[in-house]
Amino acid sequence: MAGPLRLGPVLRHVDDRSAAVWVETDRAATVTVRLEDHPTGRTEWHRPTFAVHDHHYALVEVTDLTPGWRTAYQVLVDEEVCWPEPGTPFPPSTLSTTTGDGAVRMAFGSCRTSVPHDALHHLTHGVDALRTFALEVADGGTGPMGRRPDLLLLLGDQVYADSTSAAMREFIASRRDLDEEPGPELADFEEYAHLYGLAWGEPALRWLLSWLPSLMIFDDHDVRDDWNTSAEWREQMEATSWWHGRIVAALGSYWVYQHLGNLSPGSRARDPLWQELLRRERDADGREVDLTAAVDAFAGEVDADPTTYRWSYTHPLGGSHLVVLDSRAARDLTPGSRSMLDGPEMAWADEQLTGGHDHLVVATSLPFLLPRGLHHLESWNEALVDGRWGRWPAVVGERLRQGLDLEHWGAFSESFDRVAAMVDEVADGRRGQAPSSVVFLSGDVHHSYVTEVERTTGSRILQLVCSPIRNPLPRAMRALVSGMSHAARPLGRLLAASAKVPDPRWSWHGVAGPWFDNNLALLEIDDGHLRAAWVAGRVLGGQDDRPRLTTVADLELDVPPAGSQHRPAVARVHPGVVGGTRGRVLRWLERRADRRGRDADPAG
Structure with missing residues (x-):
């Protein structure tokens, strides 16, 4: 990026009294966040940068704010106004604190590749749903939620x-x-820094991240495909000449670019690397602190012993509560006693999954609920690798596990049942007042869907999946995935029974989906009311640089009062849904409009 502001600003953790603004600069500097106005009269907050591998970062904690306050802000690097950029076509970036109650609207999704936004890459990677949403909002739109x-x-x-x-x-x-x-593939921190620049530097997305508070969690491709699938997978990686450098760079850069901003001021104050930074700043006499050695040592230690650090975190959502679970780094891969969450992480999850909220929202990058047949197939594979059918079938099972990505929650069946038992207690009111619903949010699987746990009393339990934002499956793979989802149900149940794998604690069924195109999900939580929509970008009239936002699905997920008798719900689909026969007609009309636009504009 031109100018001293190399990347950002990215607005991260925001609550009713504080906000965190993250930036990367091109040199050692003092970074200032300046509010347009504020009731207390204070309008500026400052932080010195710190260095990691010759890159310079600052996370400015804007504190003592007023609940429900919204104002425009600027970012200064050594007293030079660097944001907003001169001549920007985007509206002013704003900072808005929360109020602690009322409706909350959340966008979520996963899997976004960073390639150009032109006709060629729209063919190979589809339209970027997040960028399309940014352009829609910049033009004054809001998407289907109306806000x-x-x-x-x-x-x-x-x-x-x-x-x-x-x-x-x-x-x-x-x-x-x-x-x-x-x-x-990436080898070191310098290459990760360049990749983050490609991912977050696109102008529309950069503007979106400057005003929309963001929270994040990693999945496998942030490190490498199938990261921590099994103990054998780790042994294979550790035998290479490059893995140690990769994992140190991956976890170190993740802490800098993603995790640090997830934390509340209180959690950040307890973070050991942040404490080390503050300690060194006190002794630096105004010089920039170089945190390189500390970040590298931290990343190496955390990889060697995941129990020494927690990437999971919580976040308030008005009267509801968000728990974000690390389902990658916190795994215990010990053969015979595998767990999606190691001992300390499982104990922490047990503490966080409680009632007393309007809704409990649990985010985990991997879907907690796959289609039933695939869940059975993964549980069977786990038993196979553990030797249920003998030594040689176990070897074949490990090849299948890695080759078919059989490493979701169903492949850690004891962990699945333990977390399901915790959620049952929440939904039944045994961990405080039962919420209206427990909602799992996930990504990873490159298609989107909604499922529901079959219950007759207590809170509803739903799974909402949104994947990908921009990295669609090839059409042939879509047919295979869809076919496997159906074919795997009798096969998976048969195989699981043959290996004497107990049925999972829950039964569940599909409510809506699957949708395979790039999309972004929007969730509205308002007391007992839930609404979810999936939106996507469509290129019309050859305008590849300015795709239009379309609604893939818009679902009213009405929630009966907690504790009441209720049937498994069928979501009401809004008239704007693009699906079924009507969806095919709408897509045909879109293609006709697109062809007409190209005919009218040959340059397009």
């Missing part, structure tokens, strides 16, 4: 360290030989 969201939750694969774009490969080739390991 801007209050929060953006990114559920993994925000950067692809293992499947790099042409621009990223060109940068890597300028530094080292692509024929040497790890080839076109």
Whole structure:
């Protein structure tokens, strides 16, 4: 990026009294966040940058704010106004504190590749749903909810360290030989920093991130495909010449770019790396603190022993509560006693999954509820690898596990049942007053859907999946995934029974979906009311740079009072839904309009 502000500002954790603004600069500097106005009279907050591998960062904590206050802000680097940029076509960036109650609207999704937004890449990668939404809001639109969201939750694969774009490969080739390991994959912190610049530097997305508070959690591609699938997978990676450098760079850069901003002021004050930074700043006599050695040592220690650090966190959502679970780094991969969450992480989850909220929202990058047949198939595979059918079938089972990505919650069946039992207690009112619903939010699987746990009393339990934001499955793969979802049900149940795998604690069924195109989900939580919509970008009239926002599905997920008798719900679909016969007609009309636009504008 031109100018001293290399990346950002990115608005991160915001509550009723504080906000965190993250930036990357091109040099050591003092970064200032200046509010247009504020009732207390204070309008400026400052932070010095800190360095990691010759890159410079600051996270400015804007504190002592007024609940429900909204104002425009600027970012200054050494007293030079760097944001908003001169001549920007986007509206002013604003900072809005929460009130602690009322409706909350959240956007969420996962899996976003960083490639150009032109006709060629729309063919290969589809239209970027997040960028399309940013353009819609910048033009004064709001999407189907009728109001801007209050929060953006990114559920993994925000950067692809293992499947790099042409621009990223060109940068890597300028530094080292692509024929040497790890080839076109990322090798170190410098390459991660460049990849984050590609991912967050696009103008419309950069503007969106400057005003919409964001929370994040990693998934496998932030590190490498199938990260922590099994103990054997880890052994294979650790035997390479490059894995240690990759994981240290991945976790270190994740702390800098993503995790630090997830934390509330209180949690950040307890973070050991943040404490180390503050300690060094006190002794630095105004010089920039170089945190490189501390970040690298931290990342290496956390990878070696995941129990030493927690990437999971919580966040208030008005009268509701969000719990974000790390379902990647916190795994216990010990054969025979595998767990999606290791001992300390499972105990922490047990403490956080409580009632007393309007809704309990649980975010985990991997869907908690896959289609039933696939869940059975993964549980069977887990038993197979554990030796249920003998030594050689176990070897085959490990090959299947890695080859077919059989590493979701169903592949950690004891963990699944333990978390399901916790959620049952919440839904039954045994952990405080039962919420109206427990809602799981997830991504990862490159298609979107809604499922519901079959219950007759207590809170409803729903799973909402949104994937991908921009990385669609090829059409042939879509048919395969859809077919497997149906075929796997009798096969998976049969195989699981043959290996004497107990049925999972829950039964569940599909409510809506699947949808395979790139999309972004919007969730509205208002007392006992839930509404969810999935939106996507469509190119009309050859205007590849200005796609239009369309609604894929708009669902009213009405919630009966907690504790009442209720049937498994069928979501009401709004008239704007693009699905079924009507959806096919709408898509045909869109294609006709697109062709007419191209005919009228040959240059398009």
